[in-house]
Amino acid sequence: MQTKKFLLSEQEIPRAWYNVIADMAVKPRPMINPATHEPIKAEDLYPLFSKAASDQEVNYTDSFIEIPESVRDLYRIWRPTPLVRALALERALDTPAHIYFKNESVSPVGSHKLNSAIAQAYFCKQEGVTNITTETGAGQWGAALSMAAKHFGLELAVYMVRVSYDQKPYRRSIMQTYGAEVISSPSMSTKAGRKIITDRPNYSGSLGTAISEAVELAMSTPNCKYVLGSVLNHVALHQTVIGLEAEKQMEMAGEMPDTVIACFGGGSNFSGLAFPFLRHNLKDGANIRFIAAEPSSCPKLTRGEFQYDFGDEAGYTPLIPMYTLGHTFTPANIHAGGLRYHGGGAIVSQLKHDNLIDAVDIPQLETFKAATLFARTEGIIPAPESSHAIAATIREALKAKVEGKQEVILFNLSGHGLIDMTAYDRYFANDLTNYDVTADEIAAATAQLEKIL
Ligand SMILES: *Cc1c(COP(=O)(O)O)cnc(C)c1O
Secondary structure (H helix, E strand, O other): OOOOEEOOOHHHOOOEEEOHHHHOOOOOOOOEOOOOOOEOOHHHHOOOOOHHHHHHHOOOOOOEEEOOHHHHHHHOOOOOOOEEEOHHHHHHHOOOOEEEEEEHHHOOOOEOOHHHHHHHHHHHHHOOOOEEEEEEOOOHHHHHHHHHHHHOOOEEEEEEEHHHHHHOHHHHHHHHHOOOEEEEEOOOOOHHHHHHHHHOOOOOOOHHHHHHHHHHHHHHOOOEEEOOOOOOHHHHHHHOHHHHHHHHHHHHHOOOOOEEEEEOOOOHHHHHHHHHHHHHHHHHOOOOEEEEEEEOOOOHHHHOEEEEEEOOOOOOOOEEEEEEOOOOOOOOOOOOHHHOOOEOOHHHHHHHHOOOOEEEEEOHHHHHHHHHHHHHHHOOOEOOOHHHHHHHHHHHHHHHHHHOOOOEEEEEEOEEOOOOHHHHHHHHOOOOOOOOOOHHHHHHHHHOOOOOO
16 A cells, blocks of 8 residues: 555644745735735734734745644644645546545644634734624635634634524534624624625625624724635745645655645635745745646636735725635635635735746536545545636646656645535536626726725
């Protein structure tokens, strides 16, 4: 039997996160104030986020930022995560490519999201915050933050996108089990929610709307901070434990990846796996390829516009420089709820703009076909989000076969799909479709953007 699994000891959990911005020749543009277009400083973010997260958000100089010991301590519940060579999948594809995956699905909540949830909850606690609020799409971020909030004794209110609240009741149960309050978004509890319910009574919700509601609650509640699970620089930073571990594990396997792949919602799991490897391109002249796999129904990196845009539907956030479909874009109700976000983070968007990373978009049915093959070969049922990375990996592996190329592919298994079985049921019942966005739809949503760049 060939070795399949590469494991690190607890001592090898990273001691510092990797801040790729410090090594980028062209830095991401700063977030700006929507009214004045002045760059946002850390102090401007203090009312909304913890100070530590705000400072990390605008840190353009330190390549490595120390992980607090209490955070590392909690990481030890499930980290380091395994790196696995997907030999059975390779065999099924009859490909000369070597396929590895980093298994972030082994966290207690089943996804990578806990890597940042723990850090952010810890910072809030340190700074004397008592209440935190957030949004969640498919529920993974909400589940992760619920666990972290409980550990640090914080009260948490989660705005959950309505379509997921209805489709994924067990994620709601998980959050409630950890003691969080879960509210279906849009809700009547905020101005932003009431407005959208009035304008569009049957609206199934979006991450953009849920963010508006959570931000509004944080701004109007004393001693309450808002915590975000993707998109922002500090979230990408926390997720780099994934890639830092994977680097050591690829070394154990005696290989370096030629291609690194992750699915893409707002960019946190992609950044987490990719940035430590990208460092080799930026610093040592390596030539690793990076592919962000996004849904065809929400193709911001492949078909969006590089422009300043709001992070939320109502326009409460600073303007973020990113590839965006426009903050009013409403993605179809695909089952990969975590990928239904209109924009990509500032760092990833800049990297894409400078051709330092690639992106592909993948139709829903192809992702479920890939997921099913992965489950039947590697034994793990992937999250519908992660299935985009698997589908992109399969495309690469089959291309390597045609070209007879010995390619080494590494992808991130960002989460498992055991709470997404409704989606699989519908796939097996031939009840799922692809949703292709027309050029007109994208043009209509991006036409509303203020042209700053
Ligand atoms: C949230 C989520 C994603 C998408 O978010 P990113 O910030 O782009 O990583 C992908 N996979 C899983 C399992 C998720 O929970």
